[in-house]
Amino acid sequence: MIVDMPATDTRSVAKRLVKLRESNGVITTGRVLTLVVCTLDSSEAEDAIDAANDASREHPCRVIVLARGDRFADTRLDAQIRVGGDAGAAEVIVLRLQGDLVNHESSVVIPFLLPDTPVVAWWPRGAPEFPSKDSVGRLALRRITDSTFAPDPREAIGKRLASHAPGNTDLAWSRITYWRALLASALDEPPYEAVDSVTVSGLREEPALDILAGWLAARLSCPVHRRIGELRVELHRPTVSIAISRPQTGRTATLSRTGEPDQRFALARRETKDCLAEELRRLDDDEIYAEALSGIAKVTYE
Template identity: 55%
Template sequence: MIIDLPSTTTSQLNAKLVDLRMRGGAVALGRVLTLVIATDDSVELEDAIEAANDASRMHPARIIVAARGSRSAAPRIDAQIRVGGDAGAGEVIVLRLYGALARQADSAVVPLLLPDAPIVTWWPGHGPRNPAADPLGALAQRRITDSAAEKQPVRALRARAEHYAEGDTDLAWTRLTLWRAQLVAALDLPPYEPVTSATVTGQADSPSTELLAGWLADYLRVPVDRVKAAEGEQGIVGVRLERDSGPIELYRPDGRIGTLTQPGQPTRRIALQRRSVSDVLTEELHRLDPDEIYARALAGLRLLKARRKAGAA
């Protein structure tokens, strides 16, 4: 069910929510968090709501969408309440903010937050360079960006690395979970030798490739080369870890199936398909504490940068 409330106020919106609960509609008691989606009033809005609805089936939430409309329009809020089949396992409140309110989204969001529940802010498209300093980000324990959705993904990732604060994360990092698990598992098999160097190959503007290289640089403390993939290859293509007995290599040229080879072990084919936004968002909502490993991967980016400068000298 979708209820439209044009030119409304947050007081009227809260009154309508209470009325719905009194009549046996959406109940906030089972919600475990508030998910704030910061976006523009554009085509990405419905995609973000769909992904959040899917994630809410694992993490029941009140979803508040702060959709910025025209800044030159008269100040107003056009709102929607979505419950039932239109709201996953939660309730969705869509705020279309116009005029000065488009620059003051936090003032419209705060009255709608669930009391005593964690807050997560997610930017599905263009996000701030410093999420913790953004007014909507400052409300949250966790702040989720997606560098892959930016016009210059790697530049956006590196800017956020400079402004990292506890609670920040990026869906470009979450997309690496399967890659990291496979590489760590391979290192747990004999022969138990140290890695002497690593090479990570991927699309030039792939933030996930950058983060994988940064994570390896920090985790292994060895030289890591970041190599640009061939034309037509997308995302992460392969990782090669050098050891004295021979390399461990995980290669995924088609974006779906990876091949893992290493000395003394049979070649394995591994499902490494690119994950959907709802899948990685669901994973991120599993934890609300700071992600220390992500912070260390960002620190590893500086090791890559220093190595590039040394190679150019």
């Protein structure tokens, strides 16, 4: 069910939400968190809602979508409530802000936060420079950004360390979860030699590769080179070289090891909904992510 409420206020939206729960049997029992999605405009909101709905099937939650409009327009709040089949396992409140409300996002959000549940803030695009200091970010226990869609993705992921605070994370980190697992598994086989050097190559505008290079530099304490080219990670040991490669738009990766037959693995690019669901599984500080960010400074760019 979708209910539109043009030119309204937060009190009216809250009352209508209560009535919908009473009349349709929708309850908040079992909601494990409140997910606040901060979008740049209404056109971006639908993609974010779709991803949040899919993630809510694993993490039942209330989703509050802030769609920021023209801050110089007349002050206005247009709301939409989605419950039932139109909201996955969540209940979705879409708040379209105009005028002065754009500068007071947290005041609009607070009336809809579920009591006694953690708050997670997610910026699909246009993340603030310091998420933990943002008005919505200060309400959240966990703050999720996505440098992949920044104007300069490499620059964005490079700046994440300066703005890092406990609870911050980036979906570029989640996009390499399976790559990290494959690399760790490949290194956990004989010969158990130290890694002399690493080469990470791929598209320049793919920040997931930059943070992957940073993670390897931090964990292996060896020279790591980041290059532009085919999607490939090479680990060089004194007697063995290990490489994982995949076509840029492919779904299957090849693991090559000196003196052994190639192995093939399913390794498609992860969708936003899967990365978001992964990040919602933990609400504590991700120390390995912070370590990977610090490792980017040790990477040599070629």
